[in-house]
Amino acid sequence: MLVIAIAFVALLVLGVPVVFVLGASAVIALVTTTDVPVAIVSQRVFAGLNSFTLMAIPFFVFAGVIMDAGGISRRIVEFASALIGWMVGSLYQVSCLAAAGLAAISGSGSADTAAISAIMQPQLRRRGYDVDFGAALIACAGSIAQVIPPSLTMVILAVVSNVSIGALFIAGVLPGLLCIIMLMIVAYLQARRGGAAYRETEPFTFARLRRTGWAALPAAGMPVLILGGILGGVFTPTEAAAVSGFYGLLVGLFVYGDLKVRQLPNLILRTASLSSAVMLIIGTAAVFSWLIANANVPAMLGAWIISVSTSQLVFLIIANLLFLFVGMFLETIAAILIIVPVLAPIAAQMGVDPIHFSLLVILNCAIGTVTPPYGVSLFVASSVAGRPVLSVSRRLVWPLAGLFTILIAVTIIPDLSLFLPRLVGLID
Structure with missing residues (x-):
C-alpha cells in the first residue's frame, strides 16, 4: 500500500495525466510488492x-x-431571461436559471459553464456588472450539472457503488434545485448592493415569455423523456441515454434546423473522443481500486473511523472533508473511482443509505470542480470571461458558501435526497 501511495503522489507531482497515474502506480505496486503476473492488469x-x-x-x-x-443553449437562456429578466441583478439570475435548464440536458458541468459564459459574459460587461463575480457564479451554477439529472457523474458513481441509476437521478433533483435557488439568493444579495447597473431590468411581458417558452419547449422534452421513461418502466437508464441521443438529433435537425447533416461526422468524433477519455480512466482506475481492495484498505480505514466514532454523522463529515480535499486536486471521475470503493463499504457498515451517501459524493464532486487549484469549471469560466483565475477565485467566497450550506443540509437531513426516490417507489 505504501508503494502505490508513493508512486501515485510522485507521478501526480511530476504532472503526469491522471489516467496514466492510476495505471502506472498500480503496475509499479504490482511488480514490486506482489507475485501476481502483470497480465492481470489487462484483465482488470x-x-x-x-x-x-x-x-x-x-x-x-x-x-x-x-x-x-x-x-x-441559446434558447434556454432566452427563456430564462424572459421569465426572470425583471429581477434585481437579472443577468446573474438568468445565468443560474439557465444553468439548471442546461443541466437537465447535457449532464456536463464544464460544457454548461462554457455555454452560459459565452452567452452571458458579453451582456455582463455591457451592463456594467462585476465580471469576476459573474464568472464565479456561473462556474458554481454550471457545476450543478453533476447533481441535476441526467448526469454522467451519476452514471459512473452508480456503477462503482452498485446503486440504481434511476434512484440516484431522482435523488439529485431536490438538492440540485436547492443549490440553484441558493445561488440565486446569493446573486440577489450581491446585486442589491451593487448600484443602479443591477437594477436596469427588462420589462416582463407574457408575449415574450410565450414566444421563448415555445422555442425552448423541445429542449424541455429531453429531461421529461429521460426521467419519465425510467420512472414509467418504459426503458432502462442505459436505453434512456440512447433515446435521448436520438431525440436530440431529431430536435437539432428537424425542429430547430440549427444542426446540419454535414456536422454529424465531427460531432460523432467529438463524442468518441470525450467518451474514450472517460472509459480509459475507468479502466485504469479498476486496476488501482482492485489493488487497494486487496491491500484491505477499506477494512483498515473503517476500523480507524469506528475507533474515532460510531456516529453516522461523524463518518459523513469525515467523508465530506476527504472528498472536498481530494476534489481540489483530482478530476471528478478519478476521485470517485479511487475513493468511493474505499468509503462505500464503510458507509454500508455504518448503516448509511447508499443513495444518500452517493448523493453526498456527487455534491462534493460538483463543489470540487469549482475549488482551486484544479477546479475545471473555474478555469473554464475564467477563460471565457478573459479574467485571471486568481481574480475570479477571490469572488468565489459567497457562491461557495451557498453550495456548502446545501451540502451541510443534505448531510444532516437525509430526506432531502431520499424523499423523492421514496415517493416514486424506487427505494424503501
Whole structure:
C-alpha cells in the first residue's frame, strides 16, 4: 500500500495525466510488492469496462454534444431571461436559471459553464456588472450539472457503488434545485448592493415569455423523456441515454434546423473522443481500486473511523472533508473511482443509505470542480470571461458558501435526497 501511495503522489507531482497515474502506480505496486503476473492488469481493465450500464456514457455525451450544436443553449437562456429578466441583478439570475435548464440536458458541468459564459459574459460587461463575480457564479451554477439529472457523474458513481441509476437521478433533483435557488439568493444579495447597473431590468411581458417558452419547449422534452421513461418502466437508464441521443438529433435537425447533416461526422468524433477519455480512466482506475481492495484498505480505514466514532454523522463529515480535499486536486471521475470503493463499504457498515451517501459524493464532486487549484469549471469560466483565475477565485467566497450550506443540509437531513426516490417507489 505504501508503494502505490508513493508512486501515485510522485507521478501526480511530476504532472503526469491522471489516467496514466492510476495505471502506472498500480503496475509499479504490482511488480514490486506482489507475485501476481502483470497480465492481470489487462484483465482488470477489461473487467472494469465490462458493464452494460457504462454504455450510457457515450449516449449521454452524444446527446449533450448534439443539443449544444443544435442551438439549445441559446434558447434556454432566452427563456430564462424572459421569465426572470425583471429581477434585481437579472443577468446573474438568468445565468443560474439557465444553468439548471442546461443541466437537465447535457449532464456536463464544464460544457454548461462554457455555454452560459459565452452567452452571458458579453451582456455582463455591457451592463456594467462585476465580471469576476459573474464568472464565479456561473462556474458554481454550471457545476450543478453533476447533481441535476441526467448526469454522467451519476452514471459512473452508480456503477462503482452498485446503486440504481434511476434512484440516484431522482435523488439529485431536490438538492440540485436547492443549490440553484441558493445561488440565486446569493446573486440577489450581491446585486442589491451593487448600484443602479443591477437594477436596469427588462420589462416582463407574457408575449415574450410565450414566444421563448415555445422555442425552448423541445429542449424541455429531453429531461421529461429521460426521467419519465425510467420512472414509467418504459426503458432502462442505459436505453434512456440512447433515446435521448436520438431525440436530440431529431430536435437539432428537424425542429430547430440549427444542426446540419454535414456536422454529424465531427460531432460523432467529438463524442468518441470525450467518451474514450472517460472509459480509459475507468479502466485504469479498476486496476488501482482492485489493488487497494486487496491491500484491505477499506477494512483498515473503517476500523480507524469506528475507533474515532460510531456516529453516522461523524463518518459523513469525515467523508465530506476527504472528498472536498481530494476534489481540489483530482478530476471528478478519478476521485470517485479511487475513493468511493474505499468509503462505500464503510458507509454500508455504518448503516448509511447508499443513495444518500452517493448523493453526498456527487455534491462534493460538483463543489470540487469549482475549488482551486484544479477546479475545471473555474478555469473554464475564467477563460471565457478573459479574467485571471486568481481574480475570479477571490469572488468565489459567497457562491461557495451557498453550495456548502446545501451540502451541510443534505448531510444532516437525509430526506432531502431520499424523499423523492421514496415517493416514486424506487427505494424503501
